[in-house]
Amino acid sequence: MLDSTLRDGEQGEGISFTVQDKLKITRLLDSLGIHYIEGGWPGSNPKTDEYFKLAKKEKLKHAKLVAFSSTCRAGRAAKDDSHLQNLLAAGTPAVTVFGKTWDLHVSAALKISLADNLKIIDDTIRFLKQHKKEVLFDAEHFFDAYQSNPEYALSVLLTAQDAGADRLVLCDTNGGTLPDKVQAIVSHVRAGIKTPLGIHTHNDAETAVASTLAAVAAGATQVQGTLNGYGERCGNANLCAIIPSLQLKMNYKILPPQKLAGLTALARRVAEIANLPPPSQAAYVGHSAFAHKAGVHVSAIQKNSATYEHVNPGLVGNKQRVLISELSGVSNLLYKAKTMRIDLAKDDPQTRQLVQKIKTLESAGYHFEEGEASLELLLQRTLGKHKPLFELISFHVTNEKFAEKELNVEATVKIKVRGKEIHTVADGNGPVSALGRALRKALTADYPRIKNIALSDYKVRVLDGRHGTEAKVRVIIESRDDCRTWGTVGVSTDVIEASWLALVDSIEYGLLK
Template sequence: MTTSITIFDTTLRDGTQGEGISLSADDKLKIAQKLDALGVHYIEGGNPGSNGKDIEFFQRVKSLNFQSKITAFGSTRRKFSLAEHDSSLVRIAESGVPAATLVGKSWDFHVHTALQTTLEENLSMVYDSIAFLKQRGMEALFDSEHFFDGYKNNPEYAVAVLRKAQEAGADWLVLCDTNGGTLPGEIHEIVSRIRQELTAPIGIHTHNDCELAVANSLAAIQAGARQVQGTINGYGERCGNANLCSIIPNLQIKMGYDVLPEEKLRTLTGTARYVSEIANVNMPVGQAYVGNAAFAHKGGIHVSAIMKDSKTYEHIEPELVGNKQRILVSELAGQSNIISKAQSLGLDINANNEQTKAIMDHIKELEHQGYQFEAADASLELLLRQAFGEPVEVFKVESFKILVESSKGQMNSEAIVKLNVDGKQVYTAAEGNGPVNALDNALRKALVQFYPKIEEIHLSDYKVRVFDEKDATAAKVRVLVESSNAENTWSTVGVSSNVIEASWEALIDSIRYALLNMEKANTAPSDFNERIGVVNH
């Protein structure tokens, strides 16, 4: 029989303690719904009384229907007081959620230094607080803070803390590597010992200060823990928490545990990217399983092999976690990269075709000039489609002009663009908080009457890279633009010694790519081909 593992997500609580991450109540509700759709078993929402956002979250979440257990967070009662008089515990009990996690000290050093109380009083604090929740019909999880450091320093006391929580009725005893300094072998050994001494089910909560949070979580599961706590994308304080986006597929695909239904696992990549978007934090492209480069191939030998069998350079099928294989094309690419990329776009290509070699040479020359297509898939797709005879110009740019004015200490930018769309000349102007933003606004303003869905597209990232620094202000720049809509994210590139021209090129490619895909989805091919022309890179 397959062993089931419970997933406890603390993105909305521990994850928000990461530097640069701040979630509104609306953000937290959106992420909670996405996590519920993923199928995690617990969603820790925060402390019902710690701040206005958490208070609002717990008030509003009551009206939503969740399969996951929404869980409150708090700490054990204050020293030398009564649990029923502790305002934090009372707010948790009154929050209306079915479960709560209470954190308590298990390291004697922390009891003396942080709490400044006795070891006996700390045991009473743990017992009284867990018992208080159980008496009110709540599921109680005990987060044994700094457990592994405490166990290594004073194992008898660390176990005594767990035993007190168990005696009070704790449903889960969660062992925390709060400082993130324990090694996987130590985790496995200590969890194995605890499993022999206590009967309550064990959970694991690790931090990533030694880049071992995922490995430590897996080691704990192998030693008998049955709940794993972590965050989406590993968000969290300092170096972050254990990354559930790696833990879940490792447990299910590699280790054979029952974690999520297969159809839910296929939504993992989408969930990771959605949370990243809401949190306004760029995902590392090389993030395991769900990163944009997790199944990307650049070396010609690699690509040649995966075209024969993807198992040659992929440890799993990307689709199992909702990701996809990508072929990167650059100056390092071989002919196989071009062939594979073109085939994935449905283009008619032959391995011995001289045109293929010509395209490869052209791409290498563009990269020599400063283009970087491995980071700009959309620009590459336009380039390949054009090279194989497909029209890619949904509109024609006749001219554009930018006006920058300093007035009363403020810089104002205005862009004027002249386009030709379906034989109709469009002339419009728009302001922006900079020249690139003004160009973007003017372009959209000109096109929205023809393509209303353009309003769904937004620029999600903008990067400028200067190369040939020795040329100072005359140096070439590369601009990478990332754009998004509700379904997709794509990147485009522009290169010039003029940053405005490079930005404009990347913006034009971004809009063309988006409109090209919109048209292909909604227009018959013959009609579509009549409506668009040809563009040269």
């Protein structure tokens, strides 16, 4: 298993790791049990050189560091090539070099003869083997090359094999070869090549994972990919899907069970380091991977989770979730209420009324999938089990803007807490910021724990743009404290009122918990 998140993954749009980010991910990959970590192309930029300098000091328990480069350039001996000198300077036990296998690339991109291309591949690998490196040869564009000129594509592999390459990695660089073709080609190659094969696929046809699994079925013994499928264009093969598929579906022993159970947390941690939202619908590790919305599905999984779950989510560290929406039935609500420790009976008329109320609110624009804390408060209020921590008397927000000066925003809040009226004023960099500060100021004396609650995300969605400025908006607020994260929702034709509703639920839920 080779992870290329730090090299191929960083080529994805919107991703840029610092050196410290790369070191953190290196430790995470090593703790998971990845065999090879490809750290980047030495000499390509100062950050990569700094990474290899510091990474050599890491005491890795499982992984080998791998530096990446091209073969030597045409007309220059490998020993004199600066790319290969940089590769050696990285000091890694293993190296990856890529070479051209597609005759189109040799003639159009390198502008050399097919024979000369074989010579630079041979010279490069022999030079690196003389320096005692484990050499992984990336056969770039191999599947396109094989379909164009199979004799030449195989001659490249045989040249690399004869030069001493430790592994020949077949690359679907353009990501357009479908799994059946991948499997057939790997099978043909396996029959004529002695050196172990690897597989490296891109996801341009949304088949990178399937193609990787097909290659393994045909005889590939090293899998290459990235966490969360990060990578150039449409990304690389996603190791977070490949690893559990190999282990749970194809019965390969990839990771100890306790390591596999850490896969979801690892995927989300790397997304956080990359400063990207975790892919919600990612197989196995996504937030929605084991989420159930339709009432028929929920009713079935309560009897036997295998009815709508292909594996036990706990095996990869994920969990089953039941969503509440306008598609929900009584089964959804009963399941959800149970997780919230709220007693509801299936035959109780009040339960049916709650289902209808939720559907009505969802139809009006509420979205309880991301606002589960608001849902819990709704159930408690409807059942008469929740007493508000405060009552709103009024709030007022003013915005002032003078010529070139900055916008001035001030909020006034009047609330009643434990029978006494409290009046506070606060400013902010926007109306929601000012309202939040004023409300916090009003509640701090009676509820000092409010200081532990922080807003971590704020989203506004216009629900029907056809109504222009009179359209309803939905505001979802994500909040957190030292222990948990929760979401609340508010809907109104006024964005400030919608924000207030979500904000009030956020604070009430946090204080109650």
